[in-house]
Structure formats: C-alpha cells, structure tokens
Amino acid sequence: QVQLVESGGGLVQAGGSLRLSCAASGLTLSRYMMGWFRQAPGKEREFVAAIWWTGGTTFYADSVKGRFTISRDNTKNTGYLQMNSLKPEDTAVYYCARKSGTNYVSPRDYDLWGQGTQVTVSS
Numbered sequence: 001q002v003q004l005v006e007s008g009g010g011l012v013q014a015g016g017s018l019r020l021s022c023a024a025s026g027l028t029l030s031r032y033m034m035g036w037f038r039q040a041p042g043k044e045r046e047f048v049a050a051i052w053w054t055g056g057t058t059f060y061a062d063s064v065k066g067r068f069t070i071s072r073d074n075t076k077n078t079g080y081l082q083m084n085s086l087k088p089e090d091t092a093v094y095y096c097a098r099k100s101g102t103n104y105v106s107p108r109d110y111d112l113w114g115q116g117t118q119v120t121v122s123s
Contacts, residue, residue, distance in 0.1 A: 002026035002112065004096050009117030016086050016121070022079040022096030022114060030054075030074035033099040036081045037107060038092035038119075045095070049081060050104040059104060064090075086121045093118050 008020040022034070035050035049070035050059045058070050069082040079096055093116040101109025 004098065004112060004114035006094065006096050006114040006117040009094060009119045011120045011122065012086055014086060014088055014121055014123050017082070017084045018086065018119060020081040020083065020094055020096075020117060020119075022081075024077045024079075024098075027098070027112075029072065029077045029079065029098075033104065034072065034079050035097050035099055035104055035110060036070060036079075036094060037097060037110075038090075038094045039116075040092040043092075045107050047105045047107075048094070050099065051079070083119070086119075088121045088123045091119060091121050 003025055005023045006020060008018060012018055030053060033052055036048040037045050038048050039045040047061050048064055049068055051070045051072055067085045072079045095116045096114045097110035098112040099109055100111035103109045
C-alpha cells in the first residue's frame with residue numbers, strides 16, 4: 001500500500017521545538033520532491049516547505065523561514081520538518097505530501113498525502 005504517515009506532533013509552549021517525521025511506504029521517496037503543508041481550523045491548507053529529490057534544494061514559506069528546516073533521509077525513506085521557535089500561529093494540522101505537478105506551493109501540485117499530525121503551540 002502506497003502511503004505517507006506523519007508523526008511527531010504534539011503540544012508545545014511558544015518558543016519550543018518539535019520534529020515531524022513523514023515515513024513513506026510502498027514508494028521510493030527519493031524519486032519525488034516532497035512538501036509539508038499545514039491547515040488551521042477554518043483556514044485553507046497552506047504551503048510550509050518543500051525539498052528537492054536529493055535534498056540539496058529547499059523552499060520555505062516566508063512565515064516559517066529561519067525557524068523551520070525541511071530535510072529527508074532517502075536511506076530511511078523518510079522526510080522531516082524541524083520546527084524551532086514555535087509560535088501560537090503555527091498551530092495547525094501538518095501534512096506531508098508527494099509532489100506531482102510543476103510547481104510546489106499549491107496543494108494541487110501534490111498527489112499523495114498523509115493523514116496529518118496535530119501541532120498545538122500554547123502562548
């Protein structure tokens with residue numbers, strides 16, 4: 001079964017850190033660009049970060065630049081999102097996804113999604 005499974009979410013105080021993982025099964029993650037998105041209640045799903053196949057090129061939303069780091073370990077078929085200096089506005093369900101389209105910012109450019117992991121940042 002082809003799937004992505006996120007883990008690592010939780011409740012953290014403002015200024016804290018979390019590391020999200022995205023484990024792939026049934027597919028070779030190294031063949032794809034992957035991304036992280038988040039969705040807060042009542043809001044649209046928004047782009048957070050993306051990483052090239054080899055991990056050498058990364059992209060970030062302005063709101064997380066300098067605080068979040070996307071990475072991947074192709075030997076483990078797993079992607080990661082290290083989140084530091086968390087803010088209450090980072091509270092959302094975080095999703096990892098496999099990119100299939102030509103761009104990387106829109107959710108429409110991704111064709112496989114995990115179930116999401118909740119991140120809650122308290123003030």
